[in-house]
Amino acid sequence: MRTILILLRKEFIMIFRDRTMLPIIFVMPLLQLLILVNAATFDMKNIKMFIIDKDHSATSLRLQNKFSGSPFFRIEDQSMNVEGGHNSLLKGNADVVLHLENGFEHDLMTEKQTKAQLLVNGINSRTAGLINAYTSNVIADFNKNVIIDNLHLKGDQMLQVNISSSFWFNPSLNYKNYMVPGILVILVTIIGMFLTALNIVREKELGTIEQINVTPIKKHQFVIGKLFPFWLIALFELAFGLTLGKLMFDIPIEGSLLVLFSFAAIYLLVILALGLFISVSAKTQQQVMFVTFFFMLVFILMSGLFTPENSMPIWAQRANAINPLAYFMRVNRMVLLKGSGFADIANEFISISVFALVSLSLAIWRYRKTK
Amino acid sequence: MKPVIAENISKHFKSTAALQHISFEVDKAEIFGLIGPDGAGKTTLFRILNTLLIPTEGTASVLGQDTIRDYKYIRHHVGYMPGRFSLYEDLSVEENLNFYATIFQTSIEENYSLIEKIYKQIEAFKDRKAGNLSGGMKQKLALSCALIHKPKLLFLDEPTTGVDAVSRKEFWSMLKDLKQHGITILVSTPYMDEAEQCDRVALMQSGHIMDIDKPAGIVSKFNHRLFAVYPENIYEALQLLKTSPITHTAQIFGQSIHWVPKENFSEAEILNFMHSNNLNYKVDSPNIEDCFMEMM
Incomplete structure (x- = not known):
């Protein structure tokens, strides 16, 4: 336990000593929400x-x-x-x-x-x-x-049928209510995956991992020491993004935040484990960037951020079963807009938990001190 | 029990053989040097001994424990200083030392006596980030971190590469101090002149150990006449000597050329050759580098 604590302490010191870190944490969500939500409009005017x-x-x-x-x-x-x-x-x-x-x-x-x-x-x-x-x-x-x-x-x-429609869960069809939860998912995912993936490979590039490997630090201690800080930062990012969304766009928060954050906590384990996996398999930060970027792009475009999942071809909808982003995208909108509770998203909860278990085990198995 | 016993170790990376049938032993409280050029396999051998690599063939025991089966014990009791500076550059000097002390479940205070002499020299900079230290100071910090858990055996992989001559000298005297504490030191270096500082050395070349002996022992095995030639134009003279039929080997050594004539030429013939080419020379004693070149 003491080893984990000292690892965490070291990690946090290094994260906050990194000058690019604070802007990434605070400015990125602000800009993303401001730019993307306003620019990626589906409203037809003019x-x-x-x-x-x-x-x-x-x-x-x-x-x-x-x-x-x-x-x-x-x-x-x-x-x-x-x-x-x-x-x-x-x-x-x-x-x-x-x-x-x-x-x-x-x-x-x-x-x-x-x-x-x-x-x-x-x-x-x-x-x-x-x-x-x-x-x-x-x-x-x-x-x-x-x-x-x-x-x-x-x-x-004149005799005629008059249709009067009302849109549930987003009565004014305000696309911002639809976009903000989606952008939040992407934000949290980028922060979690990139930072984790880059962090470990950086230790490889600098050679610091060589020294760490010849110490009694155990595998699980090292992995926890690496993942926990970014898990915490990503969760903070979600809270920060939600606050911004509420203040800037007055997005509805119908469901319980407890449900949302519990799901996010498990979801992030999947994302961090993927980052860890890429990072332990790669040799340089460049490799990590390319591989991570590839996965992110596929995940994001398939996730249903822009195209509703239902309008994708059947094979794509099936493929989305292994796209963690699609789950969180769905859950985030369901909880925020519809007010879904634990029972409503039980399936997603189970799926994402299985995901977390599998990807974490894979990543830990892949990380080896001895070759 | 000898602190290091390597038996018939081979390591292959795909089709490349990095190490071939390496066997040697290191005695307690001895400074044992692995001397060889880049690519000789020194780092690979170190990584096998300190449990980071698994040999393709052969076994090694470190501190009486098997490097594969008992890696946990070994990682607790050896210190390792990789060839590249590998401490956290974003952490300060003191934070680095503290970090390594804590993960070995000890504290700076507990083993301060061991590192005192070394750490004293950089203590004034303890709040400075490790990345901002000079090469010599980085090396001292790395050594302090490798020693903070009071290891019984120290692996130093090319510790003096890229360090100035004064710091190198200092470094070797620090190692001799550590030896007094009963610590066994395994050190690798590409600098032949540093071999003299070791108690025993192994000369390595392309994955083989060519000889293991005390530095004096290795030198005494050199059974040729050796002359130091002091020419006006060193490159011209080298070409001349290399193409001469009486030359066995000739290579530049500082400001002179170390020249070994073939055995079947008499002193008179050599004198004649030197005079006719207008070269100054004197009889010299061989050093480790001469021996190394002779063995290749």
Whole structure:
């Protein structure tokens, strides 16, 4: 026990003597939350629209006004020929082009239906889908008005099903509530994994491990001495990040923090063990950086930070069974937004505990003093 | 029981044989030197003896314990100073010493008498970070840390590499003091001139031990005539001597050339050769380096 304490003392002295450490611990979460949460927005505002109106009728103008009146659209420009629209799409001046043929109004009046063409920039399939949906919504609304006007009905005389929806767990569909818990997971993971992985390989590079190996320090003492400080720092980081999230974005904290932190504590064992494993297998900090970065990238992109897990292909969802980040991402959102308790995330708890056990044993087995 | 007994040790790294059939013994309270150039296998041998490597073949016993089976005992009772400075550079002098004392379950006070002479010289800098010490001071700190648990056997891997001449001299006198405390010292060095400081030496070359003896014993086995030649232009003379048919070996030694003529040439012929080439020379006694080169 005394050996572990002196190892921990040494580790903490060295961590806090490292000038880059304090900025990493305090500035990184602040910047990550500020930049990522504000930048990685899914909200569609200011969709740039180009209108080709060959009709110039009262109806086509009404449709145009419908778009310019919407907060989501900004009419960039309009022309009477097709080329203008195509060019603006090619140059990237427009996200979407609305094309109304000559006879737009005439067809509507005489044949009871008319056509409009929508050209959407599909480079980003996600935004393209959203633009399409938003535009269709506006046109559907426009349709309703046309029908009402033509039948000379009052609005409430028309029979229709009105859908009123409410979004549970995030009533205002505030994407920040969705992003902040996700970013927190990444933050905690980066801190835990990189710092652990770099720390041990650094002892190898400097040669200090050579001296340590010829001492009576036992394997488990060394491993605890190495992991505990970063475990503590990562947990602190989670608390710090949550506080920032609450203060800056007023994210909801519906569930119990005890549940969240218990899960994080076990989750971090997995992450630290992975870091330890990479670190004992590598020879230089450079190797560690590359390997860790590779794993982090795969884990993060698969975790469901941006793409909901449910919309991934089945094989990817299965593969996520071994992605620790996916578990924490899920649990963090469930606890914070939905208020899930121990019972609700029992499965995740069991899985992550098994994970922790396996990865820790692997890492300790891999660490050898004698070769 | 001899503190170190190595029996027929071989170590292979994949296809490279780093050590081949090494056997030797070290007596108690002896300074035993492993002398050899870089790549001779000195560090590998050290790492096997201090339980960091498992030999491919052969057995070693250190302090009467098997290096594989009883590694725990050995790690408690030996001190090791690796060739590279391997203390924590971010910790201060005192913190480093304290750290190593504590992990060996002892304290600085308890064994202060053993390290006093060495530590006194750096105590003034005890709050300075180890990384900011000079080479000689780092070496003293490393030695203090290796001694703080009062080891019975000390492994010093190239302790004087990269240290100035004065500090090297000091270092060897510190080792002689430690010997008085009954500590057995196994030291490796690539500097042939340091061999004279050891009680016994093993000359190592590409994984083999070529000879083990007292320094004087090794020198006495040199059975050639040896001359020190003092030419005006040392490189020209070296070329001349190397290509001459009467030369057995010729190599630069400081400001002179150590020259060994072939046995079948008489003194008169040698005198004649030297005069005709305008070279000053005198009879010299061989040193360890001459012996080493002769054995290669």
